[in-house]
Amino acid sequence: MSKHSKKAKAFLKDAGYSEWHDATFWAVREKRDNMSHGLPEWEQLREKASQIKLHTLSHLDQYLEQFASQAEKNGTIVHWAADAAEFNQIVFEILSSHGVKKIVKSKSMLTEECGMNPYLESKGIEVVETDLGERIIQLLGQAPSHIVMPAVHLTPDQVGELFEREGISDEIGNHDPTYLTYRARLSLRNEFLTAGAGMTGANFGIAATGDIVVCTNEGNADMSTSCPKLHIAALGLEKVIPDYDSLAVFQRLLCRSATGQPTTSYTSHFRKARPGAEPMHIILVDNGRSQWIGNQQHWKTLKCIRCGSCMNTCPVYRRSGGYSYSYFIPGPVGVNLGMLRDPRAHSGNVSACTLCKSCQCVCPVKIDLGEQIYQWRQQLPEWGTEPASKRMLCKGMSTVFNHPLLYKTATGVLPKKPFHSLKLDKDE
Amino acid sequence: MKIGLFVPCYVDALFPQVGVASYNLLRYLGVDVEYPKGQTCCGQPMANGGFESQAAPLAQKMEELFQGFDYVVAPSVSCTAFIRHHYPSLLDHECKMAGKCMDIVEFLHDIVKPTAPLGSFPHRVSIHNSCHGVRELGLSSPSEEHIPQFNKIRDLLQLKEGIEIYEPERKDECCGFGGLFCVEESAVSTRMGLDKVRRHAATGAEFITGADCSCLMHQSAIARKNGIQIEFKHVAEILAAGL
Ligand code: SF4
Numbered sequence: 270m271s272k273h274s275k276k277a278k279a280f281l282k283d284a285g286y287s288e289w290h291d292a293t294f295w296a297v298r299e300k301r302d303n304m305s306h307g308l309p310e311w312e313q314l315r316e317k318a319s320q321i322k323l324h325t326l327s328h329l330d331q332y333l334e335q336f337a338s339q340a341e342k343n344g345t346i347v348h349w350a351a352d353a354a355e356f357n358q359i360v361f362e363i364l365s366s367h368g369v370k371k372i373v374k375s376k377s378m379l380t381e382e383c384g385m386n387p388y389l390e391s392k393g394i395e396v397v398e399t400d401l402g403e404r405i406i407q408l409l410g411q412a413p414s415h416i417v418m419p420a421v422h423l424t425p426d427q428v429g430e431l432f433e434r435e436g437i438s439d440e441i442g443n444h445d446p447t448y449l450t451y452r453a454r455l456s457l458r459n460e461f462l463t464a465g466a467g468m469t470g471a472n473f474g475i476a477a478t479g480d481i482v483v484c485t486n487e488g489n490a491d492m493s494t495s496c497p498k499l500h501i502a503a504l505g506l507e508k509v510i511p512d513y514d515s516l517a518v519f520q521r522l523l524c525r526s527a528t529g530q531p532t533t534s535y536t537s538h539f540r541k542a543r544p545g546a547e548p549m550h551i552i553l554v555d556n557g558r559s560q561w562i563g564n565q566q567h568w569k570t571l572k573c574i575r576c577g578s579c580m581n582t583c584p585v586y587r588r589s590g591g592y593s594y595s596y597f598i599p600g601p602v603g604v605n606l607g608m609l610r611d612p613r614a615h616s617g618n619v620s621a622c623t624l625c626k627s628c629q630c631v632c633p634v635k636i637d638l639g640e641q642i643y644q645w646r647q648q649l650p651e652w653g654t655e656p657a658s659k660r661m662l663c664k665g666m667s668t669v670f671n672h673p674l675l676y677k678t679a680t681g682v683l684p685k686k687p688f689h690s691l692k693l694d695k696d697e
Numbered sequence: 698m699k700i701g702l703f704v705p706c707y708v709d710a711l712f713p714q715v716g717v718a719s720y721n722l723l724r725y726l727g728v729d730v731e732y733p734k735g736q737t738c739c740g741q742p743m744a745n746g747g748f749e750s751q752a753a754p755l756a757q758k759m760e761e762l763f764q765g766f767d768y769v770v771a772p773s774v775s776c777t778a779f780i781r782h783h784y785p786s787l788l789d790h791e792c793k794m795a796g797k798c799m800d801i802v803e804f805l806h807d808i809v810k811p812t813a814p815l816g817s818f819p820h821r822v823s824i825h826n827s828c829h830g831v832r833e834l835g836l837s838s839p840s841e842e843h844i845p846q847f848n849k850i851r852d853l854l855q856l857k858e859g860i861e862i863y864e865p866e867r868k869d870e871c872c873g874f875g876g877l878f879c880v881e882e883s884a885v886s887t888r889m890g891l892d893k894v895r896r897h898a899a900t901g902a903e904f905i906t907g908a909d910c911s912c913l914m915h916q917s918a919i920a921r922k923n924g925i926q927i928e929f930k931h932v933a934e935i936l937a938a939g940l
Binding site for chain 2: 281287291295302305306308309311312582585588620622629630646650656659662664666667671683693
């Protein structure tokens with residue numbers, strides 16, 4: 270049994286919960302279908318988005334340079350981080366040079382990837398997540414179970430009890446989601462007002478203008494950047510796109526794919542710090558990406574815009590949950606990204622796929638996710654991580670299939686007469 | 698036009714009646730069909746499991762076995778999809794199989810194009826849209842994509858008089874078979890199969906029908922284990938019934 274399949278088995282033990290989990294994500298897939306079926310040009314948009322990404326990734330050096338020089342012209346300070354350690358250090362240096370003791374953060378999978386929160390906390394800096402889902406799992410000490418809806422695996426009761434323990438809600442037993450959201454908002458207000466810096470990720474970096482674009486539903490990126498005087502933005506190298514025309518394509522696809530809404534409630538564009546604030550910092554993070562671009566078989570995985578729709582449609586993800594995967598990004602794209610990151614550590618995820626290819630039909634940038642997983646399976650022997658029992662089984666099968674006589678004998682013992690031994694009318 | 702019938706290993710061994718139905722159906726429709734001897738397996742199970750290299754000699758054998766046929770027709774969407782999409786990279790020379798191998802539904806629908814009624818089948822059936830049929834061979838429009846709706850299985854089944862055709866809720870979600878997936882990820886696989894069978898049964902159908910015996914085999918084992926009363930028939934069996 271693979272690592273994933275063991276965890277999946279445990280997940281499925283609670284039939285009621287796993288059924289709810291499956292239905293919850295299927296409902297998001299259906300909302301996405303409603304949106305995509307409402308746009309006549311949907312398939313053209315996907316193709317266009319894929320082309321733009323392929324083009325940008327294959328000219329990434331130029332676009333990165335353009336992005337960085339535009340951003341500097343705007344008065345932004347641009348940093349380059351080769352890996353997670355360098356990234357964390359840069360963030361810490363910026364914060365300590367401004368004497369910051371607390372930061373508020375909007376959602377960023379990149380900081381998750383780099384382990385930034387624990388690093389900063391070890392240096393005595395308080396980090397407060399301000400996306401509601403991220404805040405909930407931060408208080409629980411959990412990792413996100415999904416890249417867009419990080420706490421969707423929790424029920425209102427679990428959240429209500431957490432808020433009672435944390436003193437966020439004061440009406441004991443009131444687990445109404447609207448009430449809980451209201452209480453979270455009150456408690457976050459105070460964090461926004463007392464933090465020394467705001468940190469955001471970015472959905473896109475626009476090379477032509479040096480802007481970054483952040484999509485949220487809660488407006489928390491705007492709060493994080495308009496209350497404190499210092500804004501730090503982190504983006505992976507692959508987030509850069511050429512211009513606003515390309516943004517228009519992605520903007521139509523991203524939220525429809527992700528949550529089935531026509532757009533996020535807030536699409537925030539940042540060019541430079543507001544008057545009176547400190548200059549804005551942008552950190553461009555490599556952390557493996559420049560190497561992955563050179564991977565002939567798998568570089569296209571970098572087209573991903575992190576919409577999460579491949580997770581929602583994946584029949585295995587829905588029935589095994591985000592925590593059954595060893596990489597911090599689950600589902601089809603997570604299987605692939607984990608293998609790019611460290612194939613030895615994450616080979617246990619490649620079994621989590623029936624090759625149904627639903628993921629590649631929803632993916633807004635048309636990554637051939639299922640085909641990629643098939644390819645990774647072929648590569649397991651390179652790292653010696655292919656399951657021995659499967660190797661034996663396949664060897665046995667191939668011996669039988671390569672010898673028609675053996676095959677005849679083997680199929681001759683079955684209860685039904687095999688087709689090949691029947692008399693056909695033409696033979697008579 | 699000479700047609701070679703390919704009866705994949707698991708159909709040969711476990712569902713010989715599907716081979717017979719395919720053969721009879723093609724003959725009934727006036728197709729010049731032959732069954733070359735010495736067939737075993739196309740290599741798909743090993744390749745999907747991660748051992749593509751073990752499929753290469755089988756690809757070579759298939760290439761030789763079906764030399765001289767204009768089309769190779771198989772009652773199995775997953776084998777056809779594997780041959781079409783993966784054989785070219787397995788062989789170190791030009792691959793003819795990839796271009797001429799068709800699933801029987803595709804072949805009937807696109808090449809033979811029968812229009813006259815094919816007898817009657819007065820039953821309620823629920824179509825199982827196998828993943829590889831939908832997303833690799835294009836037997837029906839994938840529910841994910843925004844393209845005109847079609848279903849070649851439904852088109853053919855409509856040639857049977859008295860038939861009532863249904864599709865389950867989540868019409869093309871995977872049933873969880875997935876070849877070695879059902880061994881390696883048995884818990885998820887079983888759960889997917891059960892969910893699928895229940896949705897088929899909820900249509901009120903007496904039969905679940907599809908173009909891939911492996912999906913049907915997986916679901917029928919699960920239906921039996923869970924006491925769900927429903928029967929399974931390959932599309933070719935229904936089409937050939939009573940001819
Ligand atoms: S791989 Fe495609 S579907 Fe999956 S998260 Fe990335 S963009 Fe979305």
